[in-house]
Amino acid sequence: DLLVVGSANADLVIGVERRPGAGETVLGSDLAVHPGGKGANQAVAAARLGARTALLARVGDDAHGRLLLQSQREAGVDTVGVLVGGAPTGVALITVDPSGDNSIVVSPGANGRLTPEDVSAAGCLFQSSRVVSAQLEIPLETVVEAVRSLAPESRFVLNPSPPRPLPQEVLAACDPLIVNEHEAKVILGGSAVGDTPEDWARILLAKGPKSVVVTLGAEGALVASAEGVARVPAVTVDAVDTTGAGDSFTAALACRLGAGASLAEAAAYAARVGAATVTKEGAQASFPTAAEVAAP
Numbered sequence: 001d002l003l004v005v006g007s008a009n010a011d012l013v014i015g016v017e018r019r020p021g022a023g024e025t026v027l028g029s030d031l032a033v034h035p036g037g038k039g040a041n042q043a044v045a046a047a048r049l050g051a052r053t054a055l056l057a058r059v060g061d062d063a064h065g066r067l068l069l070q071s072q073r074e075a076g077v078d079t080v081g082v083l084v085g086g087a088p089t090g091v092a093l094i095t096v097d098p099s100g101d102n103s104i105v106v107s108p109g110a111n112g113r114l115t116p117e118d119v120s121a122a123g124c125l126f127q128s129s130r131v132v133s134a135q136l137e138i139p140l141e142t143v144v145e146a147v148r149s150l151a152p153e154s155r156f157v158l159n160p161s162p163p164r165p166l167p168q169e170v171l172a173a174c175d176p177l178i179v180n181e182h183e184a185k186v187i188l189g190g191s192a193v194g195d196t197p198e199d200w201a202r203i204l205l206a207k208g209p210k211s212v213v214v215t216l217g218a219e220g221a222l223v224a225s226a227e228g229v230a231r232v233p234a235v236t237v238d239a240v241d242t243t244g245a246g247d248s249f250t251a252a253l254a255c256r257l258g259a260g261a262s263l264a265e266a267a268a269y270a271a272r273v274g275a276a277t278v279t280k281e282g283a284q285a286s287f288p289t290a291a292e293v294a295a296p
């Protein structure tokens with residue numbers, strides 16, 4: 001079973017002709033409200049692939065919180081670990097112009113109130129999970145507590161997004177640490193990272209994780225562990241919207257690892273899930289089912 005520890009946000013999206021500058025008001029399209037946040041996205045992606053999945057997160061006692069709970073339940077996610085109250089549900093206020101460029105303001109809200117105590121209180125979810133997956137849209141000390149709560153045989157998967165330097169205790173638990181180029185650079189503290197993704201992966205691995213995955217967008221990904229560094233073949237598709245690809249990639253990888261696949265096998269499957277995700281608009285709306293990934 002997979003446990004996702006992370007964020008749940010309502011994405012509030014307005015299309016505009018031009019994004020407003022300081023002191024300026026512009027008129028936009030009708031408001032679209034979508035369930036999002038990296039934790040919620042990963043949980044939905046995993047459940048849609050058929051994995052037994054639970055989400056440990058916090059939402060507000062408000063309409064956005066109810067929307068998020070509903071989208072999790074519709075996907076088949078166990079929401080016993082979704083805590084309610086303490087602050088408004090996290091929101092991302094997104095304006096997007098005709099060229100697709102956006103401006104985003106995030107209010108973490110209840111995500112910022114998911115505490116280490118909330119993690120401790122969810123001990124039974126950790127006991128029943130072979131894989132625990134986290135991101136960084138919740139307080140870092142909460143992620144640290146998640147690492148400390150792992151059952152002896154369980155595996156910890158981290159996508160450090162938004163990236164920040166990580167304590168050694170967290171780095172050492174990652175199996176794998178999953179980063180894109182930007183995240184790799186921040187985790188490496190802006191130090192020289194070498195020229196190639198293989199270099200980044202090796203330097204990251206030397207920092208303590210048991211394994212590392214570097215995602216490379218349309219170029220696919222690569223995996224690095226004590227056994228060496230290997231490319232994961234890219235999957236060629238017509239990309240429509242890359243939103244959510246990193247989330248579904250991570251979720252798919254965690255699912256396959258939980259099912260006993262090797263890191264290379266799991267990453268190859270995740271690359272197919274990520275590729276399927278970019279062929280459709282939106283985040284959660286674009287995540288494929290297992291049958292869709294299996295189809296040629």
Ligand code: ADP
Pocket residue numbers: 180214215216217218219220221234235236237239242244245246247249270271272273274275278
């Ligand atoms: P992030 O969104 O975190 O930056 P990426 O853009 O690297 O992550 O996407 C995650 C994974 O999704 C990639 O490693 C790749 O397997 C897949 N993917 C992303 N964009 C494409 C694309 N245009 N074509 C095919 N696969 C893609």
